[in-house]
Amino acid sequence: MGGALAKGADARGGCVHKSAIAAALLLASAGAGNAALAQYFEGKPRLAQGEVDLTGGWLQKFHQDSHERKEGPAIGDYTGLPVNDDARLRANTWDPDKWTVPEHQCEPHPADYGPHGPANLQISKILDPHSLKTVAIQVIVGWMVPVRTIWLDGRPHPSANAAHTWMGFSTGHWEGDTLIVETTHLKEGWIRRNGVARSDKARLTEYWMRHDDVLTLVSIVNDPVYLTEPLMRSWSWTLDPGVHMTPYTCEAKVEVDRPQGFVAHWLPGTNPNLKEFPEKMHLPESVAQGGADQMYPEYQDVLKALPGAVAK
Amino acid sequence: MTRRTGLCLLALGAVFSARGAVPAAPELDVVKVRDNIYMLVGPAENTTVAFGTDGVMIVNTQSEAMAPKILAAVARLTDQPIRYIVNTDAHAANTAGNVIVTKAGKFIADRIESDSASIIAHENVLNRLSGVTGGDPPGERLGWPEDVYYKGWMDMHFNGEAIQIIHEPHAHTDGDSVVFFRGSDVIATGDLFAPGAYPVIDLERGGSFQGIIDALNRLIDLAVPDANEEGGTMIIPGHGRVTDEYDLVIYRDMLTIIRDRVRDLIHRGMSLEQVQAARPTRDYDGIYGSDAGPWTTRMFVAAVYRDLDRPAP
Structure with missing residues (x-):
């Protein structure tokens, strides 16, 4: 004790x-x-x-989902994601050249993808100046240092006509030792940074839990537009008072001379890059295209039944 | 309330319902954009209210039913008189409330203060509302935008800030204006932008799909985001939620991608029916599409097809 x-x-x-x-x-x-x-x-x-104290500096455990955090996911890899055909079409026609135009260069990760990282966290609290009760906690995420506010004072979510933001509008409440957070008003974003879109109609539910010096976040994205089932992910951090957040000032500039209104994309059925991932992993293209069934253990039986897949 | 009283009220309610009592106009959702600029969200369209020591400017007046609610909302925001109305196009959804709203205003003209607000629009809007073009019967003259501009844009200084009313030729219609409040850093776009719906391309009234994309590209040039591509210049769309540059960008991206897809299908010799069956918009329909109402996805694809398939002027 x-x-x-x-x-x-x-x-x-x-x-x-x-x-x-x-x-x-x-x-x-x-x-x-x-x-x-x-x-x-x-x-x-x-x-x-x-309530449990979540404040402090938190160091990301970088080994989790390392392909998301380092080199990034391969184009055409939607494995394990409960995407529908609309999401597949959108991702299959996505082109990373979109980041060559200034208006796309300074996009941070949205609240639901941000924990993938780089995502050391600095968590602080906002106190009511009179009662000194905690009215909100603020979470600063390492990549592009967006500041996320999670209101704990019972305030309602704003009108549906209010602006959407990268961090959305979050409210939380404690159930036992778990902080449960509901987030709406998210800007359109992504659930994998290879073009798998998440719509602005999505809702994010999170469970923040601290066990000794480990902080765990369980995140559930419900997107009626692009997902057939909720997408559940989790991440962990370790307490580190030495975590230091550095400012990030993004300046959008013309890096490639493009005509006004240039929008990078592939016409359906013409993206040659989609073959690379399944060829490298020796998977049928249909497997690379993901689907809700791939989230469950039974899908291992499907993989084992693929011709040659186990041997490779 | 006793149980018997409650039952009586329920019965009365049923009687009124059975007789088809006229439903009340829905309430406006009043959304603050800046300290001096609000967005009034009606059932079909948005109204922008900008106010200050010079008075009030209103962008679009919605329907006759909603106009009194607009006046009530303005009165709660400021006691200054309504000086200007701006119509961003000629559609009734944006102009039908003109008469009611202008009557409540006062415009300071040459040597007098008149008993109505000035109504500003591009000349093509006046021509349509007055019946000069388009074949529609003229509306009540008091609701005509008689303070028109003919070319490019119109500048004014009002409430301590520069305001530019910029013509976007052949976009949603041929009379589109966007209103740029330069000091407040807010743009009211009219109906060439709606963050949750495909844009209405009114080909019969001079609109064009490429014109909408061109207008969006110019708006992206005007808008300057704050950090992390968020906030900064705020955008009030024709309908839907308040937005910023990023929302414009993804809307422009979506329309450009659909344009290229439909153009490709046309080049492959597909008919309109074949293009509609190919569903070139399907990955965006969950966000912007509709199977019912005045502007369905099918109608949108048809308008895109007809616009791209017609010879260049």
């Missing part, structure tokens, strides 16, 4: 959780004993209101 409290105190800069201690004393006086106290405090530094 003492260890957990000490770590929490470090993360909070030495603050003492009076209500948490009061709760612990209450448990002790009720005869719950040391085991219950240890369970209560285990690995969960708490804020004054009793």
